[in-house]
Amino acid sequence: MRVKRISIEEVVASDNKTVNLGLLDPVIAKYKNKKGNLIPVLQAAQNIFGFIPREVFIYISEQTGLNLNDMYGVATFYSQFRLKPVGKHIIKVCHGTACHVQNANVITDSLMEALRLNDGETTPDGLFTLETVACIGCCSLAPAMIIGKEVYGKLSGKIAVNVVKEIQLKEKK
Amino acid sequence: MEQIKVLVGMASCGIAAGASKVFEKIDSLKKLENLPFELIKTGCVGMCYREPLVEIIDESGSYLYGEINEAKAVEIFEKHIKNSEPIKEYVVKTNLFSTDDESYWKGQTKIALKNCGVIDPENIDDYENQKGYAAIKKILKENISQENVIQTILDSGLRGRGGGGFSTGMKWKFAYNNKSDKKYIICNADEGDPGAFMDRSVLESDPHAVLEGMSIAAFAIGASEGIIYCRAEYPLAIIRLNIALEQSRKKGYLGKNIFGKQGFDFDIHVKEGAGAFVCGEETALMASIEGERGMPRKRPPFPAASGLWKKPTNINNVETFANVPYIVLNGAASYNKYGTEKSKGTKVFALTGKIKRGGLVEVPMGITIHDIIFKLGGGIQNDKKFKAVQLGGPSGGCIPEYLADTLVDYDSVTATGAIMGSGGMVVMDETTCMVDMARFFLDFTQKESCGKCTFCRIGTKRMLEILIRITEGEGKEGDIEALEELSYQIKDNSLCGLGQTAPNPVLTTIKYFRNEYEAHIKDKKCPARNCKKLLTYTVIEEKCTGCTVCAKNCPVNCISGERKKLHVINQDTCIKCGVCFTKCKFEAIKLS
């Protein structure tokens, strides 16, 4: 179900050195006192920081008067919002109907094997996060995955792993 | 050469297949040789299985080339563009001679998709050259009344393409009749059904058609603000919509006194979804626009009476809006001449799964499912046996092969236990396990249930638990009956459409494939050989040559054996990935 109960420990504080709360000021100026602003504010904050650290929730709440409870309610409801840092490259393997029928499981399994992590986790070097999504709208290329802005279709486990390995190589250089 | 037009299909599916590289190649050659032909980025013509696609229109006619890579692009450039010699082998569609792919087009009638893959979606003039914005201009110029516009939509028989199938004209009428100082038009572009992508394609390929449809609706009901709620997974659609909005505002087609009509104020903005299937449901969608968690609420009041910010609101799907300009411009009769008694016009389907020709097809209502799959879609991949087709996604059901003559219309499809839905058509063959499909959909709805009402929240969870047990070989006598009982309870007692339809995938698979459930439960067998836990891989002694290929490829190193000697699979550590089975050249791996 979408509604989630989370404990305060699950809401990660950033390690402080990275969060420049001042970056939020233009966002706050744009949306403050506009009705229906809660989701766009959180989306903009996540665009800045990659996830929404605890300080950011608190800062936005202080600056806009938005209720902290409501903010957490929304942030945990929608799958787009992240309360934890993610890898530099997010690998989203599609598990929509068309991809499921074309064996998307094999893609996820192979990537889990190659990157030695579970679905939803991030590699220790912070390079990759592995996720599943339900349909990226390229069903005729099933099974498909998306990394950054690039969509990869007609995958096999091997092709998927090769794509990731290539990114790994580029990053090492 | 000036007359030659070269179009490259650049919707996100085309780009994923490599269309950007093809475009860049042609563009660089064009610049290098300084040639004057026109090079255009267009959207998706729906022939996804042949992507990337390049169309060349010259004095002799039009040639659509399929599966073009950079090398082929160079060849086409040299032969066709420079020397007017079309390369017949690569042509998949033309008006000059017949091709193997002809039957893909023959059964289609394009209304909602008529501009897709034909125009440049980022250029408003291209849209206007195809009679774009002529419908709304006609209304204003001929002073057609709001009532008459609504009457035309009523007469056309257009029904909502978002899944519900409610009469669009009726909805507009209700919203029109509710007097208010402020009304809203919402376009539902959340496209939640995983396996459907027609809305994405329309938004990426012909965004102005949706804007025009919304403007006509705004005129008809008297709305001044429009919102397109688009899922965040469609970044290109959002970019193209914003470009289209900008161009429309510049031309005075959006904003104040639009199209020069005093007092007709209407503007549209895009709202990005944040990832929750339930937000496709109209009341949840509006809660989400208001900045809350996307939880549905009880209806009535319907949005037409009290919708966004409690004002009268009309909400329609992308494809519904895309049909509107055509109907207004050509009259109701030009639309309702297609279809069956109660389902008029055309419907777009996303053909996917184990089908030879996957893509988007727009067909007149009343065609059979069999014709779509076999005539248009070319049949099943690798000529396997057709088993079932899934319609309506998580709210729909599986229609078995023996009912393939079902007509595509709202009532006939509903009679099978499936629903027409938004048009996702996922084709399954003998290797698809129907119990696993039911588990797949329940896993989806269970996760996406918003959590507000008990039957949906807990009922789907209990159903999923049973289905997981069955697919893992732990099924018990009475499980099928328990699933049925839970299904009826959830259907009857859930608040919104999500819960009310969530059991459909289970009920239809039990109805048509009960024997598969029984095989899992009683014999602990998966007839489709799909459910991992019920499979074992063993080496056939007589056939094994000891080539070591299986051992080398095994991801968990559970196969042992020396070169040229019999290999053995350790059943305790085998993860049943099937790699050995597919890699063995001697068919020495047995699957049972």
Ligand SMILES: Cc1cc2nc3c(=O)[nH]c(=O)nc-3n(C[C@H](O)[C@H](O)[C@H](O)COP(=O)(O)O)c2cc1C
């Ligand atoms: C759980 C659920 C999900 C839905 N998802 C969508 C969707 O993704 N797109 C859509 O157009 N309609 C969706 N609908 C239907 C909408 O509630 C609504 O009926 C539709 O947007 C009305 O437009 P139409 O009359 O043009 O079809 C969904 C309904 C339910 C119950």
Ligand code: FES
């Ligand atoms: S189901 Fe995977 S892209 Fe649509």
